[in-house]
Amino acid sequence: MAEYLEEEDHSEENDELYEHHRIVVDKGQALLRVDKFLMDRLPNVTRNKLQEAIRSESIQINGKPAKVSYKVKPQDVITIVLPEAPRETDILPEDIPLVIPYEDDDLLLVNKQPGMVVHPAYNNWTGTLVNALVYHLQNLPTTRNGAGRPGLVHRIDKDTSGLLVIAKTEYSMAFLAKQFFDHSIExxxxxxxxxxxxxxxxxxxxxxxxxxxxxxxxxxxxxxxxxxxxxxxxxxxxxxxxxxxxxxxxxxxxxxxxxxxxxxxxxxxxxxxxxxxxxxxxxxxxxxxxxxxxxxxxxxxxxxxxxxSLGFIHPVTKEFMQHDxxxxxxxxxxxxxxxxxxxx
Structure with missing residues (x-):
């Protein structure tokens, strides 16, 4: 068995939508590739998501970025930062106008208007930013065929306006989530x-x-x-x-x-x-x-x-981006x- 120390932060304003796990590998653990090892220990996580998290250096072993080929050993300390798994399975796409000041193949920025709820929840199942994003991004794999939370790695309150960055791929989600976790986002x-x-x-x-x-x-x-x-x-x-x-x-x-x-x-x-x-x-x-x-x-x-404004490192180009x-x-x-x- 592995020992776990899991930390989560599910806030409403400036929410960093990630899961933080710390796993200490048991003394009797046989050599096993890290993605296979974690598949059995993390809920709602696919092999692809784990591999993208490794590529983005969101998984570290003994304080160093993991490699896909690495085989875990007894007493290894594994730390993981992952975009939080979707909790809703039936989010309806809605054709709601969005102000999108920037978009490319990997991410987009939304200038959220005041009064718009970011994520569906009790009393707000429709008309949210996520409903609009599912419609806008409905052909992308991160939306899970219209369900789940497409690319959301942070959020702001209903009555707060302004910029949000949205990931369009699993890799971008992992890369951006780690920047929020490290507090390196400006x-x-x-x-x-x-x-x-x-x-x-x-x-x-x-x-x-x-x-x-x-x-x-x-x-x-x-x-x-x-x-x-x-x-x-x-x-x-x-x-x-x-x-x-x-x-x-x-x-x-x-x-x-x-x-x-x-x-x-x-x-x-x-x-x-x-x-x-x-x-x-x-x-x-x-x-x-x-x-x-x-x-x-x-x-x-x-x-x-x-x-x-938001400033962050682009997940693919690795260039610093600043948007106002x-x-x-x-x-x-x-x-x-x-x-x-x-x-x-």
């Missing part, structure tokens, strides 16, 4: 937050875990006794009277990381109902200012968060509204 977000941070730049470090009072809410635990290590770098791009436009760069990818970290700083995202940003936090809550903010909430009836996106219309309108208010 991700830049724009956020409108309440208040004006004291410093123009800074780094927020604090473990993030689910609140003991409400599991839908993430809480920062600065002492690190609970939750997962999380690091967010921020830069103030523009200061208004009571709010600020902030650039956030993720070093890790935890559930609601930016939203939880900015609230922890005392600057929750504008219009973020989950984290208290849907009320007036800075400025007197009365008179014409109150009416102004209420109208601003109507312009941006969601958290003011946009996945602005424009802010959506509601975010632009919100900025314009605060700029006019400041000029009054």
């Amino acid at each position: 991700r830049t977000y724009y956020a409108m937050v309440w208040g004006v941070p004291a410093n123009d730049t800074g780094t927020i470090v604090g473990h993030i875990g689910r609140s003991v009072k409400d599991r839908k809410v993430m809480t920062v635990y600065p002492a690190g006794d609970y939750g997962k290590h999380a690091v967010t770098h921020y830069k103030v791009l523009r200061r208004f009277k009571y709010v600020s436009l902030v650039q956030c760069n993720l070093e890790t990818g935890r559930t609601h990381q930016i939203r939880a970290h900015m609230k922890y700083m005392g600057h929750p995202l504008f219009s973020d109902a989950t984290y208290g940003g849907d009320r007036i936090i800075y400025g007197a809550p009365n008179g014409t200012y109150k009416s102004f903010v209420e109208n601003a909430f109507k312009l941006m009836p969601r958290q003011a968060l946009h996945a602005k 996106s424009e802010l959506p219309d509601d975010f632009k309108a919100l900025l314009d509204k605060w700029a006019l208010y400041e000029d009054q």
